[in-house]
Amino acid sequence: MPERLAEMLLDLWTPLIILWITLPPCIYMAPMNQSQVLMSGSPLELNSLGEEQRILNRSKRGWVWNQMFVLEEFSGPEPILVGRLHTDLDPGSKKIKYILSGDGAGTIFQINDVTGDIHAIKRLDREEKAEYTLTAQAVDWETSKPLEPPSEFIIKVQDINDNAPEFLNGPYHATVPEMSILGTSVTNVTATDADDPVYGNSAKLVYSILEGQPYFSIEPETAIIKTALPNMDREAKEEYLVVIQAKDMGGHSGGLSGTTTLTVTLTDVNDNPPKFAQSLYHFSVPEDVVLGTAIGRVKANDQDIGENAQSSYDIIDGDGTALFEITSDAQAQDGIIRLRKPLDFETKKSYTLKVEAANVHIDPRFSGRGPFKDTATVKIVVEDADEPPVFSSPTYLLEVHENAALNSVIGQVTARDPDITSSPIRFSIDRHTDLERQFNINADDGKITLATPLDRELSVWHNITIIATEIRNHSQISRVPVAIKVLDVNDNAPEFASEYEAFLCENGKPGQVIQTVSAMDKDEPKNGHYFLYSLLPEMVNNPNFTIKKNEDNSLSILAKHNGFNRQKQEVYLLPIVISDSGNPPLSSTSTLTIRVCGCSNDGVVQSCNVEAYVLPIGLSMGALIAILACIILLLVIVVLFVTLRRHKNEPLIIKDDEDVRENIIRYDDEGGGEEDTEAFDIATLQNPDGINGFLPHYRRGLLGGISQDAV
Structure with missing residues (x-):
């Protein structure tokens, strides 16, 4: 480390020394005031009056005091000289004192108050603080009075390459599709260097790949990573580890370096068939x-x-x-x-x-x-599996006439065992579907017979379920629905659709329709109902009424004349014969009751009884009910009074001569036999108003003829 630092200092100071030696002398002629003393290295002389005096003098090489430099990380046995402060007011008599203040004054930077030399007494780090702002001043040594205004200057910490590059965001992860072409961009990485980027090459980085070749490459300056091999197969290798280095000093020898890792995963593409x-x-x-x-x-x-x-x-x-x-x-x-x-x-x-x-x-x-x-x-x-029986049809539809004889065969179901080892089949009826047991089935051949009579008018359809069971394995069963339709036969005679009662006005006109009637038949012929209407043979020449068949299968009853009198005859009975179109046809006789009524001039019925009482106009139904209630109440009171009165007069003990056992009367008369029955017409007693439109003849018997003069 000391050798490298010495090498760096030599590289730094050598150009400056050469420049200072070769610099030509210059004449400094600019006027200066006292505040500029600290800004120049040329001596400035003042006269006794303190006036400026221009002199011609050869300029000495000195410091530029507004900016000084000091190398970072310098550590020697003695403090490092940063620069020197000097003023021309100092004749060397040591009467001037130099004072230093500002950033780091006294702690980092120390000044010789006599010579003005500034030293750095501590090791500096540019990455912690790159420059310091200080203030210099010259004062009188004895009086401490300022000889000139304070002057501010900067000491910059000069960078050396003491920081290695760092990948702050590493390690990195990236993906790239497999089978990518050569040069496909994967990602880019970034390293930082804490050294000064504007001074020298301490922060100039160059990138390279230490591990991960030949699969990937990196651009030295941009740190963009690309594929270096085409068609890399994920199925062969899915993940790659790339080691990346960043080196400062432009990658030259002596530079510092830092590394990081990049994990590249190949993403899948559909390049393989199933x-x-x-x-x-x-x-x-x-x-x-x-x-x-x-x-x-x-x-x-x-x-x-x-x-x-x-x-x-x-x-x-x-x-x-x-x-x-x-x-x-x-x-x-x-x-x-x-x-x-x-x-x-x-x-x-x-x-x-x-x-x-x-x-x-x-x-x-x-x-x-x-x-x-x-x-x-x-x-x-x-x-192979043991399968249940299979019916010849998924459903069966059978038909039977309602007059079919008991035990007659309605139809047949068949089933078989589909297995190779065929088993015999036994048939039965699910009685939950035939609660009335109207049908039977032959267990061996599946023939269905009738067990009870059928009536289509009561039920047209009967739905039963037939069960087929393997004899060898009773657990193998099958079911099939059987629908039995009851076919109609003509077994019901037609009759009036309802109980009709006709009303005839005394002042009616001849040919007037008294009543229109229709018939009904419980049977359902295939071609629909068609009814024939007629009067009894003995009533064909009826002088009072006639009948007319309508197109809608109904019948109209018409009056033959007018002048009916309810006092003479109030009720007429008209027997009508109704026949259907069945084979064979059936018929019945229905009697229409015709009452003679009193009517208004416009034909509105007012009264149909000879002794009818016409209520006073304005008497409401509520008033009529109240009157009837009062009458009933009076009758109840009278009955109670009479009963109590009778009980009061009767003795509590019955005398012997009043014994009821003696009050028995015996009769030995015999009945008259047939003579008694001939004395009255029973039919006349049942219908005293007459039958068949004629008045009754009381002297004739039940089977006697009808007098024609009763019209």
Whole structure:
């Protein structure tokens, strides 16, 4: 270290000495005042009056006092001389005293108050403080009075190369894509040097790579790191350690240096195709496996990573493309083979598939290397399983007429055991679907028979479930739905759609429609209902009413004349025969009740009873109810009064002569037999107003004829 410092001092002072020796003498003629004494090295003489006196004198080489220099890090046995202060007022009589103040005065810099010599008494470091501002002054030694104004000057610490370069942000990490071309920029690094960058080459840095060649290079001045080899392969080596050096003094000998490390990671690109781990895969699966079940997995390995390693799988060929499918598992990066359709060991026992794995993300830079895909063969063996019976149809539809005889065969279901070792089948009905046990089935041949009568009008459809069970293995069962439709037969006669009651005005007109009626039939003929209406044969020539068939399958009843009188006959009964169009046709007779009513002139019915009481106008329904309630209350009071009165008059003890057992009357008369029944017309008693539109004849029996003069 002392040798190097001496060498540096020699390099520094040698040019200055040569310059001072060769400098030509000059004449200093500029006027100066006392304040300039410290700024010049030429003597300045003053007369006794203190006036300036211009002299011609040869200029001496001296210090420039407004700026002095001192080397940093200098340490010797004696303090280092920085410079000297001098004034021409000092004749050498030692009457002038030099005073130093400012940064470091007395602690770092010390002045000889007689000679004006300034020394550095401590070792200086430019990197801690580069310059010091001081003030110099000359005073009278005895009186301490200033001889001239203070003068400020600077002492600069001169730099030496005592600081090595440093990488403050190291160690470094960088990435570069694999397969990059030569000269691809990776990153740049920066070193700092605490030495003075404007003085000498102490802070001039040059960069170089100590370790990491021949893969990377660095530009000496900019420290930009680039790839030095093309097409570096991540799959061969992913990470590189580069040692970088920064050297000052422009890289010359004697300079200081610092190092750092750079870790370069090659990032992946899709430069490798997928590759199946094996060219042939074998899987086995039971024939009764559930649809969608994973049968096996195939995997194509890819040396790339991340999305560059993602592959999609497809079945591109084989005899099982319709039965199997393959899906991609993004997490495991393999293909899952699943079942799409049922298998049958008895039909086909093995399948061969050709599967393909292809990269999802293709890098066009490497497409010329060939297809980024691979293929493999998959063989799937179907294993036999004990399967349940199989019906000949997934559903059955049977039809039966509602008048079918009991135990008649409605239909038949069939089933078989699909296994090679076929087992006999036994059939049964799931009674939860036939709670009323309307059907039976032959356990051996599956024929369904009728157990109870059917009525389509009560239920058109019967849905039952048939069970087929293997005799050898009762756990193997199958079920099939059977829908039984009950077909209609003409077993219901038509009748009125509702209970009609017609009203006829006394002042009605001939041909006036009294009532329109329609019919209904519980049966459902294929071509729809068509009804025929007629009167009873003995009523065809009815003088009071006639009927008319309408296009909408309804019937209108018309009056033949006017002048009906409710006092003469209040009610008419008109029997109407209704026939359907079935085969064979069915018919029934429905009676229409026609009441004669009193009507207003515009045909509004007012009263249909001969003894009808017309309420006074203005009497409300509430008033009528109140009147009826009062009447009922009076009747209850009267009944209670009479009852209490009777109980009060009767004795509590019954006398012997009033014993009720003696009050028995015996009759020995016999009944009249048929003569009694001929005395009254029972039908007339049931309908005293007459039937069939005529007044009754009370002297005729139930089976007697109807008098025609009652019209």
